Amino acid sequence: MNVLMNVRELIKAHGDIEREVYLDFENSGPVLPEVIEAMLPYLRERGYGNPTITHKPGWEAYEAIMEASEEIAGYIKASSFEELHFTHSDTEANNIALLGGFSANRKLGRRVVISKIEPLSILFPAQMMRKNGVEVVEVPVNNEGFVLENELLKAVDDETVIVSIGLVNHEIGTIQPIKELVEVVKERNPCTLFHTDASDAYGRIPFDVRELGVDMATLCSYKIQGPRDIGALYVREGVKIDRILEGPLGTESLWPGLENVPGIVGFQMASRLAFENLHEKARRLKGFRDMLITEILEKIPETILNGPRGDRRAPDNVNISFLRCEGEALTIELSLRGVYVSSGSACTRRLLQPSHVLLAIGRKYEEAHGSVLMKLSSKHGFEDIQYVLKVLPQAVGRLRSISPF
Amino acid sequence: MNVLMNVRELIKAHGDIEREVYLDFENSGPVLPEVIEAMLPYLRERGYGNPTITHKPGWEAYEAIMEASEEIAGYIKASSFEELHFTHSDTEANNIALLGGFSANRKLGRRVVISKIEPLSILFPAQMMRKNGVEVVEVPVNNEGFVLENELLKAVDDETVIVSIGLVNHEIGTIQPIKELVEVVKERNPCTLFHTDASDAYGRIPFDVRELGVDMATLCSYKIQGPRDIGALYVREGVKIDRILEGPLGTESLWPGLENVPGIVGFQMASRLAFENLHEKARRLKGFRDMLITEILEKIPETILNGPRGDRRAPDNVNISFLRCEGEALTIELSLRGVYVSSGSACTRRLLQPSHVLLAIGRKYEEAHGSVLMKLSSKHGFEDIQYVLKVLPQAVGRLRSISPF
Amino acid sequence: MSRVPLPYSQKILELFRNPKNLGKLEDATVMAMAGSPACGDLIAIYLKVDDREVVEKATFESYGCAANIATASVLTEIVKGKRLPEVWRIGWKEVAKEVGGLPSVKLHCGILATGALRRAIRNFYRKRGLKPDWMPEGLTLEERQALEEEKLAEVLSKRLKLE
Amino acid sequence: MSRVPLPYSQKILELFRNPKNLGKLEDATVMAMAGSPACGDLIAIYLKVDDREVVEKATFESYGCAANIATASVLTEIVKGKRLPEVWRIGWKEVAKEVGGLPSVKLHCGILATGALRRAIRNFYRKRGLKPDWMPEGLTLEERQALEEEKLAEVLSKRLKLE
């Protein structure tokens, strides 16, 4: 297979790298060793049954799922473990919240409101709904990514079934004042359901679903270095959601089929690790984050920070546009030096357009094409940051030296 | 949590068991050690990137997915790796085949034909489609579970978009003559798509999708002791399928979101192990299968075999009804003795009705309630079979001694 | 959004393994059944009642799941030494509580045992041509539930044959 | 059901890292650009052409992805020593083949470089007031593609501002 030969050569071309710094936790990441340890017994010898069957390996599976539900429900201060539903991913949880939430509550109206900077797993299902006759309104944001409250108020009407606005933006780290936004929405229409994609908040900043007042919230495992293919949807008691697929029901009622017990146990452990000393770790992350931002903006000319600064920005998020530098070229240039990032360039995204989030905060196309997103993990150390700061000017410099402008 | 206390006590009540024999591979099972070994590097340190991002950990992920596609496509003799699409499960693959297959080809008509013994992951989506106005016809089977060809011929009309009939029945092991059925269908309507759920065939009996002539086939990982939460849908080149969910596309185009690389690698290894000496293992399995069937029918009175015998039955499938014995009670009774099985009783299934498969082959309700399904693995040995044969009469005897009739 | 199965309590498992008052009662004054093989749950209750209408002994037989067996075991314990009017008042809730709670999908098993018991009491008085004033004319929830279940199984069985 | 990205060939990565003929050509006879910063792909081609219309030297500058850089590098190699009529005939397919194949989502990068080259050739003749008979009046596929991409970016940019 030609493709396989190509990719093997690409990997080989990296040779021996001085240091590797993985900064693409937006898009995935290695699973933490403690998480793998926790999963192994459930892959090998425990709870390998189907939790709906009445025998020991089934009951063990059931026990594991209930324990994980209870623990994870606790981290987001849900009223009960019954409000937490595991899904195969955050993508799936977002789809269920929108499609299943709309379908179960369609008598409330025919409108869905989202912000202009939601991830594709919200934006694309919303666009699919629009094709099927649902009114979809995309509320604009300001140049730091904060939703414009007056625009939100205008968008919500008597017919609005669901509003979905992310708690922490996945690309530019804007921490949305969700509690206020929920109040704006509920005051206008108390029946409207409020969903928040909290994938980028969970395990990075503390939040309390009851205090926020949301009806649904999406949680993600891989973004906190848990296993892939597991996520969760918090659904406040009393809120109705339809299933999208059908099949044999397990203990989870939002999604048919066999529960991924090892995945659930891994998600539980990743959550536990993330919430251990959350504040302390966030402080440390912010230190590294600001070091990266300050030094890059200072040392590399023609750079722009995307998203807000300080406490209104997620502690792990660095997103900077390098003018006269195309993003995909930059990710490869950096990969060859052992630094792994992603970009909002049209080229990396394999869509015809650059990041809709960057465009929504007013970046020009050429600014969006040159953007680089770095997401820090609490496993990163000072040397990692220094290495990035050493390598980045070389990579940017090389590409700019090629550019015709 | 009350539930958690209960389940812990249930597990504890098992105490020390002389021997454990897991026979519920229908519903899940432990992952093989070699499979876990293959997955570990991809959880820890390799290919942990997103395969759509242009950096080393992403390319490694891409490489892993392509290698797995190619290998698995080879086992079912697909024309190309591009015909294989990973999904989160067999349940999901079946849903995509029906819902996505119908939606993309709806201009071909308004009918879907399935058999009366399809699994719930086919039956329930079909019922959902029926609610939405699709004509769903369920074709009856004979008392061994073979689809009645004349009924199939009657069911397929000019408006039939999809026919879905499983290759090996999940409960009674009937090996359907799919090639013939495809011919019957295609002769009547060459435009009709033929899907087969091959979850219970893959890795147990050899088959060739091109020889069978099917347009789509579902494969399952956990049933061959691979990881859960991974499956695949074979889609013949040229056949169109719509996505059901929307979101960021990975290398897989049927399902949005981040690919489960460790799961894919595990599925690949489980497949490799299953296809190693497939014929030899099948012969050995058939020996154990027939030993169980013969001895149980001989030694325990009032027992009925469900499904065919000999080469028309899956090598791993034993399904027997024990009259005057309720199935759920029997699964618990056996669990306490270390033998783990499932039952077609209404009670285990947590539906109001016993197995629709057993009813479809003409079993009475009381016969279906007393059914026990055992699925063998090639890891089972002679001692395991002997232990089951020792314990089963005790369990059945105890329950019958309680029965009022 | 109903969560599926709450697992059995420890007590149910214990009573499933070692049920009390098991078996036919040879010198029973009265017996009754509820459920059917087609339901997957059938329970027989045997009562030995003395002249003062006190239950001297109660036993059961069961074809059914663990919940069915455990509730019958508990019920036959509770009734011992009680007078029939008092026995009549034992509702399914009490039995369910006594076994440490029943998973919601299993409530009908608790109801079935109580239904069989009430049927036995009715039989007792019917045999003697009596109609105690404390006994309602119409069927109670428990008896109706048993009846419904039996009918459902019958209907489903018939439908199956028709096809 | 289009599979997303075919990864780059080894050759593209190699040329991305060590492109040939890089940089402005100070004594260029003619130059042309294709693409724009807004597209995320911009390429400049410089040609030094002698009196017999032979390309003595070709260089390029690029703002764009690895495919863009690699195809430009290959193209500037191919044209060297060739006469312009021959250079004109180099199509994007040839360039794509030369870099070991382009992922389908990246084909437009190969086309862009060829588009820039053809524009440079047109410029060469236009400056001299010539109209060689082998040069088509209308735009070729490669030139149209470049134009379309530039226009698309412009339209999208404008739409963004209007909102």
Ligand SMILES: Cc1ncc(COP(=O)(O)O)c(C=O)c1O
């Ligand atoms: C920088 C960056 N942001 C965002 C995304 C994905 O965004 P979304 O969640 O909108 O799919 C990607 C994916 O490729 C990316 O590379």
Ligand SMILES: Cc1ncc(COP(=O)(O)O)c(C=O)c1O
């Ligand atoms: C014996 C038996 N058969 C089948 C099933 C599931 O069947 P289906 O694939 O139709 O959901 C179960 C599930 O509980 C079972 O226990």
